[in-house]
Amino acid sequence: MIGYTMxxxxxxxxxEQFYDPLMALLGxxxxxxxxxxxxxxxxxxxxxxxxxxGYPFDGNSASVGNGAMTAFLIESxxxxxxxxxxxxxxxxQDEGKPGFRPQYGEGFYAAYVRDPDGNKLAFVCYDAGKPA
Structure with missing residues:
Protein backbone atom coordinates (compact mmCIF):
# COMPACT_ATOMS: atom_id res chain seq x y z
CA MET A 1 0.00 0.00 0.00
CA ILE A 2 2.79 2.49 0.81
CA GLY A 3 5.21 3.34 -1.98
CA TYR A 4 7.32 5.80 -0.01
CA THR A 5 7.16 8.32 2.80
CA MET A 6 8.93 11.67 2.73
CA GLU A 16 21.15 12.11 7.09
CA GLN A 17 23.22 11.83 10.26
CA PHE A 18 20.01 11.35 12.27
CA TYR A 19 18.45 8.72 9.97
CA ASP A 20 21.52 6.71 8.85
CA PRO A 21 21.98 4.74 12.10
CA LEU A 22 18.23 4.26 12.59
CA MET A 23 17.79 2.88 9.09
CA ALA A 24 20.84 0.64 9.55
CA LEU A 25 19.14 -0.97 12.57
CA LEU A 26 16.13 -1.64 10.34
CA GLY A 27 18.33 -3.24 7.69
CA GLY A 54 14.72 16.32 1.84
CA TYR A 55 14.13 19.93 1.10
CA PRO A 56 10.58 20.79 -0.02
CA PHE A 57 10.36 20.96 -3.81
CA ASP A 58 8.45 24.26 -3.75
CA GLY A 59 11.46 26.01 -2.21
CA ASN A 60 9.60 27.04 0.94
CA SER A 61 10.83 25.99 4.37
CA ALA A 62 9.84 22.59 5.70
CA SER A 63 6.88 22.62 8.07
CA VAL A 64 5.55 19.87 10.29
CA GLY A 65 1.90 18.86 10.14
CA ASN A 66 0.12 18.40 13.44
CA GLY A 67 -1.08 14.80 13.64
CA ALA A 68 1.24 13.49 10.91
CA MET A 69 3.52 10.63 11.94
CA THR A 70 5.57 7.90 10.29
CA ALA A 71 5.55 4.57 12.13
CA PHE A 72 8.31 2.05 11.56
CA LEU A 73 7.45 -1.60 12.23
CA ILE A 74 10.21 -3.07 14.41
CA GLU A 75 10.92 -6.71 15.23
CA SER A 76 11.46 -6.45 18.99
CA GLN A 93 13.16 14.77 21.09
CA ASP A 94 11.30 12.37 23.36
CA GLU A 95 7.58 12.16 22.51
CA GLY A 96 6.90 8.95 24.46
CA LYS A 97 9.40 6.64 26.11
CA PRO A 98 9.58 2.97 25.03
CA GLY A 99 6.96 0.79 26.64
CA PHE A 100 3.78 -1.19 26.22
CA ARG A 101 0.68 0.67 25.08
CA PRO A 102 -2.12 -1.76 26.05
CA GLN A 103 -4.76 0.65 24.77
CA TYR A 104 -3.55 -0.23 21.23
CA GLY A 105 -3.28 -4.00 21.74
CA GLU A 106 -1.99 -6.53 24.21
CA GLY A 107 1.46 -6.85 22.63
CA PHE A 108 1.81 -3.29 21.33
CA TYR A 109 5.20 -1.86 22.33
CA ALA A 110 6.27 1.53 21.04
CA ALA A 111 8.42 4.62 21.42
CA TYR A 112 7.78 8.06 19.93
CA VAL A 113 10.29 10.74 18.95
CA ARG A 114 10.58 13.86 16.85
CA ASP A 115 13.52 14.19 14.50
CA PRO A 116 15.64 17.38 14.61
CA ASP A 117 13.16 19.05 12.21
CA GLY A 118 10.15 18.17 14.36
CA ASN A 119 8.78 15.30 12.26
CA LYS A 120 7.09 12.75 14.51
CA LEU A 121 8.23 9.13 14.31
CA ALA A 122 6.99 5.98 15.99
CA PHE A 123 8.91 2.75 16.46
CA VAL A 124 6.34 -0.02 17.00
CA CYS A 125 6.16 -3.76 17.58
CA TYR A 126 2.68 -5.27 17.45
CA ASP A 127 3.47 -8.62 19.05
CA ALA A 128 5.95 -7.93 21.83
CA GLY A 129 4.13 -10.19 24.26
CA LYS A 130 2.22 -9.37 27.36
CA PRO A 131 3.43 -6.56 29.62
CA ALA A 132 4.89 -7.73 32.92
Missing part, protein backbone atom coordinates in the same frame (compact mmCIF):
# COMPACT_ATOMS: atom_id res chain seq x y z
CA UNK A 7 9.55 14.15 5.52
CA UNK A 8 10.95 17.63 5.10
CA UNK A 9 14.15 19.00 6.54
CA UNK A 10 15.87 22.34 6.90
CA UNK A 11 19.33 20.68 7.04
CA UNK A 12 19.86 17.61 4.86
CA UNK A 13 23.27 16.74 6.31
CA UNK A 14 21.85 16.78 9.85
CA UNK A 15 18.88 14.68 8.75
CA UNK A 28 17.59 -0.40 5.27
CA UNK A 29 20.44 0.96 3.21
CA UNK A 30 20.96 4.40 1.73
CA UNK A 31 19.50 4.08 -1.74
CA UNK A 32 20.14 7.56 -3.03
CA UNK A 33 21.24 11.00 -1.96
CA UNK A 34 22.05 14.28 -3.62
CA UNK A 35 21.90 17.95 -2.62
CA UNK A 36 18.07 17.84 -2.47
CA UNK A 37 17.14 14.60 -0.67
CA UNK A 38 18.20 11.18 0.66
CA UNK A 39 16.38 7.86 0.67
CA UNK A 40 16.65 4.53 2.45
CA UNK A 41 15.23 1.17 1.55
CA UNK A 42 16.36 -1.87 -0.40
CA UNK A 43 18.66 -1.20 -3.33
CA UNK A 44 17.80 -4.60 -4.79
CA UNK A 45 14.05 -3.91 -4.87
CA UNK A 46 12.87 -0.55 -6.20
CA UNK A 47 9.23 -1.55 -5.52
CA UNK A 48 9.82 -1.97 -1.76
CA UNK A 49 8.70 1.01 0.35
CA UNK A 50 11.31 3.71 0.87
CA UNK A 51 11.77 6.51 3.34
CA UNK A 52 12.95 9.93 2.14
CA UNK A 53 13.98 13.16 3.76
CA UNK A 77 11.25 -4.16 22.02
CA UNK A 78 15.04 -4.30 22.34
CA UNK A 79 15.50 -2.78 18.90
CA UNK A 80 12.89 -0.12 19.72
CA UNK A 81 14.75 0.74 22.91
CA UNK A 82 18.01 1.11 20.96
CA UNK A 83 16.38 3.20 18.22
CA UNK A 84 14.92 5.51 20.85
CA UNK A 85 18.39 5.96 22.41
CA UNK A 86 20.01 6.66 19.04
CA UNK A 87 17.30 9.14 18.08
CA UNK A 88 17.86 11.14 21.27
CA UNK A 89 21.66 10.94 20.89
CA UNK A 90 21.30 12.35 17.34
CA UNK A 91 19.23 15.37 18.31
CA UNK A 92 15.72 13.91 18.42
Missing amino acids: VGTADLNRA QERCFSDEQFASWGRKDDDRAPRFFT PEVIDRMFEIALERGG
Whole structure:
Protein backbone atom coordinates (compact mmCIF):
# COMPACT_ATOMS: atom_id res chain seq x y z
CA MET A 1 0.00 0.00 0.00
CA ILE A 2 2.79 2.49 0.81
CA GLY A 3 5.21 3.34 -1.98
CA TYR A 4 7.32 5.80 -0.01
CA THR A 5 7.16 8.32 2.80
CA MET A 6 8.93 11.67 2.73
CA VAL A 7 9.55 14.15 5.52
CA GLY A 8 10.95 17.63 5.10
CA THR A 9 14.15 19.00 6.54
CA ALA A 10 15.87 22.34 6.90
CA ASP A 11 19.33 20.68 7.04
CA LEU A 12 19.86 17.61 4.86
CA ASN A 13 23.27 16.74 6.31
CA ARG A 14 21.85 16.78 9.85
CA ALA A 15 18.88 14.68 8.75
CA GLU A 16 21.15 12.11 7.09
CA GLN A 17 23.22 11.83 10.26
CA PHE A 18 20.01 11.35 12.27
CA TYR A 19 18.45 8.72 9.97
CA ASP A 20 21.52 6.71 8.85
CA PRO A 21 21.98 4.74 12.10
CA LEU A 22 18.23 4.26 12.59
CA MET A 23 17.79 2.88 9.09
CA ALA A 24 20.84 0.64 9.55
CA LEU A 25 19.14 -0.97 12.57
CA LEU A 26 16.13 -1.64 10.34
CA GLY A 27 18.33 -3.24 7.69
CA GLN A 28 17.59 -0.40 5.27
CA GLU A 29 20.44 0.96 3.21
CA ARG A 30 20.96 4.40 1.73
CA CYS A 31 19.50 4.08 -1.74
CA PHE A 32 20.14 7.56 -3.03
CA SER A 33 21.24 11.00 -1.96
CA ASP A 34 22.05 14.28 -3.62
CA GLU A 35 21.90 17.95 -2.62
CA GLN A 36 18.07 17.84 -2.47
CA PHE A 37 17.14 14.60 -0.67
CA ALA A 38 18.20 11.18 0.66
CA SER A 39 16.38 7.86 0.67
CA TRP A 40 16.65 4.53 2.45
CA GLY A 41 15.23 1.17 1.55
CA ARG A 42 16.36 -1.87 -0.40
CA LYS A 43 18.66 -1.20 -3.33
CA ASP A 44 17.80 -4.60 -4.79
CA ASP A 45 14.05 -3.91 -4.87
CA ASP A 46 12.87 -0.55 -6.20
CA ARG A 47 9.23 -1.55 -5.52
CA ALA A 48 9.82 -1.97 -1.76
CA PRO A 49 8.70 1.01 0.35
CA ARG A 50 11.31 3.71 0.87
CA PHE A 51 11.77 6.51 3.34
CA PHE A 52 12.95 9.93 2.14
CA THR A 53 13.98 13.16 3.76
CA GLY A 54 14.72 16.32 1.84
CA TYR A 55 14.13 19.93 1.10
CA PRO A 56 10.58 20.79 -0.02
CA PHE A 57 10.36 20.96 -3.81
CA ASP A 58 8.45 24.26 -3.75
CA GLY A 59 11.46 26.01 -2.21
CA ASN A 60 9.60 27.04 0.94
CA SER A 61 10.83 25.99 4.37
CA ALA A 62 9.84 22.59 5.70
CA SER A 63 6.88 22.62 8.07
CA VAL A 64 5.55 19.87 10.29
CA GLY A 65 1.90 18.86 10.14
CA ASN A 66 0.12 18.40 13.44
CA GLY A 67 -1.08 14.80 13.64
CA ALA A 68 1.24 13.49 10.91
CA MET A 69 3.52 10.63 11.94
CA THR A 70 5.57 7.90 10.29
CA ALA A 71 5.55 4.57 12.13
CA PHE A 72 8.31 2.05 11.56
CA LEU A 73 7.45 -1.60 12.23
CA ILE A 74 10.21 -3.07 14.41
CA GLU A 75 10.92 -6.71 15.23
CA SER A 76 11.46 -6.45 18.99
CA PRO A 77 11.25 -4.16 22.02
CA GLU A 78 15.04 -4.30 22.34
CA VAL A 79 15.50 -2.78 18.90
CA ILE A 80 12.89 -0.12 19.72
CA ASP A 81 14.75 0.74 22.91
CA ARG A 82 18.01 1.11 20.96
CA MET A 83 16.38 3.20 18.22
CA PHE A 84 14.92 5.51 20.85
CA GLU A 85 18.39 5.96 22.41
CA ILE A 86 20.01 6.66 19.04
CA ALA A 87 17.30 9.14 18.08
CA LEU A 88 17.86 11.14 21.27
CA GLU A 89 21.66 10.94 20.89
CA ARG A 90 21.30 12.35 17.34
CA GLY A 91 19.23 15.37 18.31
CA GLY A 92 15.72 13.91 18.42
CA GLN A 93 13.16 14.77 21.09
CA ASP A 94 11.30 12.37 23.36
CA GLU A 95 7.58 12.16 22.51
CA GLY A 96 6.90 8.95 24.46
CA LYS A 97 9.40 6.64 26.11
CA PRO A 98 9.58 2.97 25.03
CA GLY A 99 6.96 0.79 26.64
CA PHE A 100 3.78 -1.19 26.22
CA ARG A 101 0.68 0.67 25.08
CA PRO A 102 -2.12 -1.76 26.05
CA GLN A 103 -4.76 0.65 24.77
CA TYR A 104 -3.55 -0.23 21.23
CA GLY A 105 -3.28 -4.00 21.74
CA GLU A 106 -1.99 -6.53 24.21
CA GLY A 107 1.46 -6.85 22.63
CA PHE A 108 1.81 -3.29 21.33
CA TYR A 109 5.20 -1.86 22.33
CA ALA A 110 6.27 1.53 21.04
CA ALA A 111 8.42 4.62 21.42
CA TYR A 112 7.78 8.06 19.93
CA VAL A 113 10.29 10.74 18.95
CA ARG A 114 10.58 13.86 16.85
CA ASP A 115 13.52 14.19 14.50
CA PRO A 116 15.64 17.38 14.61
CA ASP A 117 13.16 19.05 12.21
CA GLY A 118 10.15 18.17 14.36
CA ASN A 119 8.78 15.30 12.26
CA LYS A 120 7.09 12.75 14.51
CA LEU A 121 8.23 9.13 14.31
CA ALA A 122 6.99 5.98 15.99
CA PHE A 123 8.91 2.75 16.46
CA VAL A 124 6.34 -0.02 17.00
CA CYS A 125 6.16 -3.76 17.58
CA TYR A 126 2.68 -5.27 17.45
CA ASP A 127 3.47 -8.62 19.05
CA ALA A 128 5.95 -7.93 21.83
CA GLY A 129 4.13 -10.19 24.26
CA LYS A 130 2.22 -9.37 27.36
CA PRO A 131 3.43 -6.56 29.62
CA ALA A 132 4.89 -7.73 32.92
